[in-house]
Amino acid sequence: MTIVPQSEIFEAARKAHFAVTLHEAADFDGMRRAGRLAAEVLDLLVPLVKPGVTTEALDKVAYDYVVAHGATPACLGYRGYRHTVCTSINHVVCHGIPGDKPLRDGDIVNIDVTVILDGWHGDTSRMYPVGDVKRKAERLVEITYDAMMRGIAAVKPGNTTGDIGHAIQSFAEGQENCAVVRDFCGHGLGKVFHALPNIVHYGKPGHGIALKPGMFFTVEPMINLGGYGVKVLNDGWTAVTRDRSLSAQFEHSVGVTETGVEIFTLSPKGLHKPPYL
Incomplete structure (x- = not known):
């Protein structure tokens, strides 16, 4: 689940950027377990995302799987949120609320899940095509995945959060009619859901917080696939594109190692991006 850069967490980061937790080697094991479980949830949903299925039905499947594996859905009850996953369809940027409206052929939907396992948070999301989608939607999904992976490739000791943002923005906005959303960002996590550092997905090389192991x-x-402007609907959660353009998102939880990066939320089945064969 994303956070708003202008939130109290962002202000804390701006004023006290040194206050970032550096985790021990043993903590990586906890994140691996939580990240794997979160990825398993998204794997489980792959064959279920199809025309006619409701997002509230997908949410129920996710909830049942999480609790059956001794974990807790982190989003359930978070600031009043009532579901296990967020389901963001077409022009919904993030934090879409599961409901009883069936998915339609041609939709694209992001499913975002965070689990708490033995106190550790695993947070991840993927895009799912619903039936046959148009090429422009496929292209947006491909660009978004590649942008995320370019950002992750910039994660290593000595680089900065600005290097991550620059890698994402320079690639994505180098594609025709694509814009990086400014209103939400990635976040630190571990024993807490949202922490420092904030990971803004645009920026300048060398700017921001220096990355350190742990x-x-x-x-x-x-x-x-249009302008970067977004607005939040009256439900207080659902963020949509201002110009009604399509939006896509992918998410991984990662850890900075001594030499680079470890991705905690890789699919155990290799279902990293569509088409999920």
Whole structure:
């Protein structure tokens, strides 16, 4: 789940950027277990995302799987949120609320899940095509995945959060009619859901916080096929593109190692991006 850069967490990071938890080697094991479980949830949903299925039905499947494996859905009850996953369809950028409206052929939907296992948070999201989708939607999904992976490739000791953002923005906005959302960002995590550092998905090389071994955070760019403007609906959660353009997002939880990066939320089945064969 993303956070708003202008939130109290962002202000804390701006004023006290040194206050970032550096985790021990043993903590990586906890994040691996939590990340794997979160990825398993998204794997489980792959054959279920199809025309006619409701997102509330997908949410129920996710909830049952999480609790059956001794974990807790982190989003359930978080700031009043009532579901296990967020389901963001077409022009919904993030934090879409599961409901009883069936998915339609041609939709694209992001499913975002966070689990708490033995106190550790695993946070991840993927895009799912619903039936036959148009080429422009496929292209947006491909660009968004590639942008995330370019951002993750910039994660290593000595680089900065600005290097991550620059890698994402320079690639994504180099594609025709694509824009990186500015209103939400990735975040630190571990024993807490949202922590420092904030990972803004645009920026300048060398700017921001220096990356150090033991930092845990999410990389989760949202890319719009149009302008980058978004607005939050009256439900207080659902963020949509202002110009009604399509939006896509992928997310991984990662840890900075001594030499680079470890992705905690890789699919155990290799279902990293569509088409999920």
